[in-house]
Amino acid sequence: MLSLYRKWEQLHETVDVDGNEVVIVNTLGSQNQTFYSFQCVNPCAACKEVMGNSLCKMRYTYVMMYHRLKNEGPGGTPRWDFVEVPSHCSCELVPANGIDAQCIPH
Structure with missing residues (x-):
């Protein structure tokens, strides 16, 4: 079971499909660019009610902006x-003593 929240949000910086860092132009006339994410x-953190060792991991997708x-x-x-853009989260099964690069504090 995942603990998640849903919301509309604005993104300010991210990467494009080629991995280039980009700045989002959030105001287009009277409209703002937003996306919906879980x-x-x-x-x-460990996922609740999942057998074995697991981590709640953020997943991403691509949208036109x-x-x-x-x-x-x-x-x-x-x-x-x-x-x-961040789109959803999922439970990922991991080895008992596995190290996950995404979960190491930078």
Whole structure:
């Protein structure tokens, strides 16, 4: 069982499908770019009621958003393309003494 919350949110920075860092152009006239996500309440915590060792892990998907490349600075040309957004969480079974790179504090 996963502990998660759902919400509409705005994204400010992420990566595009090619792995480039991007800045989202959130205001388009009178509209704001938002997306809907299910996010883990306690990422990297053990999942409840799951046999074995498990971790609640955030998963991502790609959506079309208006953005500019971060390395071009504020004067960069905005464009429409797919960018990575958090979308849902899942329980991942892991070895008893396994180390997961996503769950190591940076």
